[in-house]
Structures are given as C-alpha cells and as structure tokens.
Amino acid sequence: MSLRLEIDGPVAHLIIDRAAKRNAITQAMWEQFPALIAEAMANDAVRVLILRAAEPGAFSAGADIAEFGTGATDPAWRAANQAAIARAQIDLTLAPKPVIAFIEGDCVGGGCGLALACDLRVATANARLGITPAKLGLVYSLHDTKLLVDAVGASQAKRILFTAGLVDATEALRIGLIDLLNADPVALAETIAGNSPHTAREAKAMVRRILNGQAHDDATTSALFADAFTQPDFQEGVSAFLAKRKPVFR
DSSP states (O other): OOEEEEEETTEEEEEEOOGGGTTOBOHHHHHHHHHHHHHHHHOTTOOEEEEEESSTTEEEOOBOHHHHHHHTTOHHHHHHHHHHHHHHHHHHHHOSSOEEEEEOSEEETHHHHHHHHSSEEEEOTTOEEEOOGGGTTOOOOHHHHHHHHHHHOHHHHHHHHHHOOOEEHHHHHHHTSOSEESOOHHHHHHHHHTSOHHHHHHHHHHHHHHHTTOOSOOHHHHHHHHHGGGSHHHHHHHHHHHHTSOOOOO
C-alpha cells in the first residue's frame, strides 16, 4: 500500500510508501488522503498527526509526472486530478488536530505542497525543498501559492516559483519554509500531545482565521476565549498546577 495510516498512542503517522518512485504521488494516492486524514482526526486517542515517508531519501518528489503526462490531455482527468490534490491539501490545512510534516530528503512540487499544508515542518539536514511548475510550464494553484506565501512571504515565494530551484535545509530554515532542523518529530508530537487538545484545536483555528484575513475579535472568537474557562481542560490544568503535578488532559 503506497499510503497508509499507523497509530502509536497519541501520535498517528500518515506514511507515504513508494520509495522506488521517490514517493511520487499518483491520482489514486491523492484520492486516499482525505479518508486517512479523517480517520486520524476521528480517533479520540490521537492528538497529533505526522506526515512522513516510510524511508529516508525522499519525502515526496511530487505528482507522478508519468501519470500526469498521460492524463494531461484529458480535461476530465485534469479536473479530477486538480480536485483530488486540492482536497488532500485543504483537508490537511483544516484538520482540527496539529499536523507535522517530517521531511527526510527531497520534498518537491506536490510533495512540498503537502508539507506546506501541515502546521509544522521538521526537516533533516539532507532535505531539499522546491516548487517546480516553471520547469513544466504549469501554474501553481492559488491555495498552494497562498500556503507558500503564508510560510515565507511574497518575495521569497516569488523566488522559489520563478527559479524552480531546490532550497537546502539550512536555507529553508532561514526563510521559514521549514520550522525545525534535525529535531525529533515524535518528541515534538508527544510534547504537543501532552498539552491541552482543546487549546491546540482552537489555537489552530484562530491562526487560520488570521491567515485568512481576520484582524479583530468577533462574537465567535470572543466566545471561544470566554468558554475556555468552563472547559474540563482548564479545570484539569488549574488542578494540576495547584497540586504541582503533570496535567492529564482527556
């Protein structure tokens, strides 16, 4: 199976396993993403999702160009492919629980789009990231471009798109394309999982509102702030603090 979900306690792993093709993503794989993401989000034991490759060497070389080249002349196939890619990335972006991309090796094109759809990107020193539609005469979608601009800013996004070059891990860290270098993604996930899932969920939603242009509190965000004081997580957090113990959020 080229794409699978594995659950280890509070951490779920969404694994790309097509190393022989440098984890290039086929149409069938794009179509698998939503169900696997939904499965992880629906599992109450899962607090964090890690998107990763089964083996080091390549996170993902992007869309399967051989398949893409064959189907590109068919308008129906192109529409289905675009919809499947968009759905996979939007579902990652809007997933209510934190999502971490662990990047070992090359992360290119649609693979980089997947990583950008995650909340955090952790990379190893051999990681290289790039978005290369300029090499194929293609146009990157608005949603994908916004994710890139949100991460690195407009000027760096233009540089990445205009040059179609690969950015090494050190440069990617400097410009914000990745968040952590040579960190343990599981340790990071477990740290997040040990904190309030209510806070993580609402903080992610709040940041998404800001990225989508909201600059001031409205009735919904004001209510989220006030309602947190009535939630079980707040009660547990205060009790643990007063008892000088580690909180156990359920």
